[in-house]
Amino acid sequence: MYKNAKPILEANEDSITWLKGENSNLILKTRAKTIVCLPHIASLVVPGKTLIGAENPKEKFIELTKDMVTGPPRIITGKNFIKGPGTVIGIEGFNYSVTEKGISKFPHFGGVIIGDNVEIGANTCVERGALGDTFIGDDTKINNLVHIGHNVKIGKRCLIVAQSGIGGSCVIGDEVYIGFGCTVKNGITIGDHAFIGMGAIVLKDVPAGEVWVGNPAKKLEKP
Amino acid sequence: MYKNAKPILEANEDSITWLKGENSNLILKTRAKTIVCLPHIASLVVPGKTLIGAENPKEKFIELTKDMVTGPPRIITGKNFIKGPGTVIGIEGFNYSVTEKGISKFPHFGGVIIGDNVEIGANTCVERGALGDTFIGDDTKINNLVHIGHNVKIGKRCLIVAQSGIGGSCVIGDEVYIGFGCTVKNGITIGDHAFIGMGAIVLKDVPAGEVWVGNPAKKLEKP
């Protein structure tokens, strides 16, 4: 029986987890003993694993974990962490599923890990992770009124200017600059040293070192 | 004499109200006994009504109500209403008129009515109504750093993602999705089941069921 809920590659033997999509190889890699997955994957025989098949594995996972106690978020902060007034660290993410039965919310067991010398301005929101943690790397600076979604991983020495928003599960590299008032879609990856110009609406992954601007954001070619 | 100030169709016999524009038919429909309106409409004879004509009825209404006590907003919340830290419910709207005499503020007598199972994240602002109420329907979920203007009516089971803004007096239907970082102009109507893509700047009414994206937002045609 499971005692906690974790992301598939961070799970331990006491975990329940879920598999999004078709990559059944992850079932061999995860340490979780209980995995919710698509029905044809659940029909595989994997010794020591309990596979639970569902047409909508995410919904099934929500159902199976709905009575687990999520508790307050674990928040770990590095040395010299500075946080402005009104900034909220660890609120639950906006992670809803809409089905015929109504709106269900994905559980939030995760926390927030903040590195050394991180500074966050005023009235910014950093959401806790759903199963894993939200992470902000050393020396990263975040301005006022910024939204950092659940599960976001931000590297080191990034600058994120006021009123920008980073959608849930984004992965931001090291030394990335995200300008004033940008919006980055959930699940996007932005490579190291990328520069996102102010007001950009980022809908696609941004390779390392590139400059992207506009709505929708596109690579700025050097003239 | 009037004892309260109400929207023209929500008024009672003790109300003062005002008519915007030419629809004099509303003077027959309203229960208010005192109505500020354009001069040529005020010249009509309507038994039992006191019609006050002014070239700028809104300004005249502000003048006539400026000594009425607005008091704190009436805030009614449904069962299972969840509100994140820093979220402000019931602040006055940004409803200023600029005339030769300076800047005058429309009075705010209205409140906020929030349905069952509504969840609002952190550092969001929901303004009280001016004369009527701001309304958020059952099961609607609102993320962090969102602005909901005065008099806005939001339907049931809507999702409004972080950093979006809904201008004053907008009417949002049921099961509408408003993506990350959208801005919806004051007075806009968005029909049921519409989907507004992230970063959209919505300047026109959106019919039910349509998908709109971009700045300015336009209907996304299916490929």
Next chain:
Amino acid sequence: MYKNAKPILEANEDSITWLKGENSNLILKTRAKTIVCLPHIASLVVPGKTLIGAENPKEKFIELTKDMVTGPPRIITGKNFIKGPGTVIGIEGFNYSVTEKGISKFPHFGGVIIGDNVEIGANTCVERGALGDTFIGDDTKINNLVHIGHNVKIGKRCLIVAQSGIGGSCVIGDEVYIGFGCTVKNGITIGDHAFIGMGAIVLKDVPAGEVWVGNPAKKLEKP
């Protein structure tokens, strides 16, 4: 020896200041006795002045002032100043320099000066000036979730709608309208009576009286 740090034209005899760029004429105009500037300018002989040359004068200035006590911001508010809940006045600006040595922060000695009859909504952020003050003129109204950067100067009777952002060191004239969800790049000047339409991303100076819209914002020509 210097006892305070001020902008070059606001300095007094006890000040250290720094010169950005080539305008050596300012060294004759400033009352500061200690000025950090480019090496070829520092080679000039100016009686009574101590010129300190550096390839990166801003970085050198940061180094020379890093042990000076900045203290809490001086905040001066005019009569009838109204501030909504969650609004933060006087937080330090997002003024970082990235060099090979890492990220350094420009010191903030400045304050915030707010005129008469100013109203600011909820969850807005107004940053203190770096060396000078951030300034908001009489009768200006600012809505919710707005970001006002460090050193910004805003004139009289401006209206700044919700979720707009004004970058550091912008100069906004009198009776300027900045619509819902606009972003104005740091250092921009917007002339008197200009109108910035909602959702505009303003990257260039806007002359007085013009209407600008879009991303990037451009002048709206009358049809």
